[in-house]
Amino acid sequence: MVTKTRGIVIKYLKYQESSIIVQIFTEQYGLMSFMVNGIRSPRSKRSIGYFQAFSLLELVAYIKPNRSIQRLSEYKYYATAHHIQQDIRKGTIVLFLSEILSKLLTHEQGESHERLFAFLSNAIITFDSLQSEIENFHLHFLLKMLPFVGLDVEDGTALIHSMELEMIEEDHNLITFISSIISSDYTEPVHGSGALRFKALELILNYYEHHTTQLGEIKSLKVLHQVFR
Incomplete structure (x- = not known):
């Protein structure tokens, strides 16, 4: 199902040539892992900076119970913490x-x-x-x-x-x-x-x-x- 929640990025790992698997502590579900496709591609319109540790994100995700890695559809900052970086x-x-x-x-x-x-x-x-x-x-x-x-x-x-x-x-x-x-x-x-x-x-x-x-x-x-x- 499609779910909206907020999340705090803990860390991410590179996956294949252009994707990442990001670990996010969510407000609604606790700790979850998400696949973000193509974010490391030169043609990506989104910055991988969204997934720096302690980024504060509003998320739209496809959540399937019992699946270890979920799919992330949309994301944006719900609060900025740019001074940290x-x-x-x-x-x-x-x-x-x-x-x-x-x-x-x-x-x-x-x-x-x-x-x-x-x-x-x-x-x-x-x-x-x-x-x-x-x-x-x-x-x-x-x-x-x-x-x-x-x-x-x-x-x-x-x-x-x-x-x-x-x-x-x-x-x-x-x-x-x-x-x-x-x-x-x-x-x-x-x-x-x-x-x-x-x-x-x-x-x-x-x-x-x-x-x-x-x-x-x-x-x-x-x-x-x-x-x-």
Whole structure:
């Protein structure tokens, strides 16, 4: 059937000579894969830029239950996030977070996908508009996403205790930094060195992996460290 919905691009893969298979988290159905024919052809009238990670799209698609790859008919932006692609720091964070999401999101997200879609959409629009506090966005994002994967922590101490990491319980700077991130929004300044941010990120990623799924190698992590060191 033909369906209209909104979606957030997670990633795409090249398919054959001129097409792509794009992974999109949709408002109505959760995570889905779509075939987009001819988008990479020199004769294509549409830009592949529509399918950059974190593009916010309004979609018309042919949805068939139990089919692994759906057909995308029409697409346009429902909100623009062009600053993300024009700013190398923002683009690096998007690259990292889209890789994390591609590992965390499943096709069986359940009834929570509408709330998760709203969270992702609002976060991306906010991130696109940020003029400062960019360097902490991925930490905010990962901590605020915890409830959507069945987890939550009240503060930095609770996060460390849940991991039974007694060796770093006395790292008060790390505890205070993570607690400040948890209790603030994306726009509020939370000061910390690059080394402290990386230590916090390592702890958060370990928390995800310990409680949810195997994240495996995160290829974009090295680039993130290089840009924000």
